[in-house]
Amino acid sequence: MIRIEGLTKSYGAAQALRGVSFEVPRGQVVGFLGPNGAGKSTTMKILAGFVTPTSGTASINGIDVSVDPVASRRLIGYLPENNPLYEEMMVRDFLDFVAEVRGIPKAKRAEKIRSAVERCGLRAVLGKDIHQLSKGYRQRVGLAQAIVHDPDLLILDEPTTGLDPNQIVEIRSLIKELGKEKTVILSTHILSEVQSTCSRVLIINDGRLVADDAPERLGEREGGTVTVVLTSRTGASLHPEAIRSMLAQVAGVTGVEQAEGEGSGTLGFRLRYGAEDIRRSLFEAAVRHELCLLEVKRQHVSLEETFRKLTGGEGPRGPREPHVPPLAA
Numbered sequence: 001m002i003r004i005e006g007l008t009k010s011y012g013a014a015q016a017l018r019g020v021s022f023e024v025p026r027g028q029v030v031g032f033l034g035p036n037g038a039g040k041s042t043t044m045k046i047l048a049g050f051v052t053p054t055s056g057t058a059s060i061n062g063i064d065v066s067v068d069p070v071a072s073r074r075l076i077g078y079l080p081e082n083n084p085l086y087e088e089m090m091v092r093d094f095l096d097f098v099a100e101v102r103g104i105p106k107a108k109r110a111e112k113i114r115s116a117v118e119r120c121g122l123r124a125v126l127g128k129d130i131h132q133l134s135k136g137y138r139q140r141v142g143l144a145q146a147i148v149h150d151p152d153l154l155i156l157d158e159p160t161t162g163l164d165p166n167q168i169v170e171i172r173s174l175i176k177e178l179g180k181e182k183t184v185i186l187s188t189h190i191l192s193e194v195q196s197t198c199s200r201v202l203i204i205n206d207g208r209l210v211a212d213d214a215p216e217r218l219g220e221r222e223g224g225t226v227t228v229v230l231t232s233r234t235g236a237s238l239h240p241e242a243i244r245s246m247l248a249q250v251a252g253v254t255g256v257e258q259a260e261g262e263g264s265g266t267l268g269f270r271l272r273y274g275a276e277d278i279r280r281s282l283f284e285a286a287v288r289h290e291l292c293l294l295e296v297k298r299q300h301v302s303l304e305e306t307f308r309k310l311t312g313g314e315g316p317r318g319p320r321e322p323h324v325p326p327l328a329a
């Protein structure tokens, strides 16, 4: 549905995009994640046909957005950052106006608007002026204007920014509903939003794509820790230093530190690992050394820590302590 190839964009001396390429098949809900100034809005504006790229191409259903912006805009619904609306208009009149601008024939307009109003839960506020609405309802109006012409693709730029927690939950569930029928690409600073709403996450940093995976697989790829509690199978006494160096040699282990055991005759260790799953090698090593593993607990690096690692420092909501404790190697 979306194909982006080698996209670059310069605003004078500022280079917003430095060669971004990705594809999105029909039906996916994709989260576009990145720190401030990473290039998320620029990519979305190019897709929506509001900004022309410096080089590279963006196409929707095979239509190049720079070559035929009128045709490509018909396929998309766009909710820009900050959701600009005509404040003085009544919700009903605003949607009618958008439907007309979108070229929906008069005979079909009422039905299309009714459908958008139902899906976005706007019936109760149709007679209100937009400036009278809460932020949550304004965002619903923004979504309704984006879907009124029933586009295949929704481009939503930070759709939940500025909303209170209840409104965030409402808008997210609305996006999830819309995602059942439409391809959605949404940008956000909120990691939990990606985890709860999206089947795929693209992380952009400094104008470059640095990750593209399912949210749950991103953490796996970065590794994590395995905590083990072990004891001797033969009743022999355990030597912590000897066991620590044995564990350090297990394939895929990148660090070992001693942790809590489980009472006398047991020892605990925390192992750090990278991309490789170390559990099989760990069991084999335990058998070879006549050890019994009483507990094996694996914890992936969190999406938040992956984000920090890939984007060089702070989490999207400011600095936080790393999720995985440091290990004395």
Ligand SMILES: Nc1ncnc2c1ncn2[C@@H]1O[C@H](COP(=O)(O)OP(=O)(O)OP(=O)(O)O)[C@@H](O)[C@H]1O
Pocket: 011, 014, 015, 016, 034, 035, 036, 037, 038, 039, 040, 041, 042, 043, 081
């Ligand atoms: N119209 C413009 N003129 C000059 N520079 C711009 C313009 N729009 C964006 N930029 C710059 O391009 C870079 C990417 O901006 P963009 O808005 O795409 O980032 P973003 O990831 O959406 O950030 P945010 O999360 O803060 O909205 C930034 O350095 C920004 O300052």
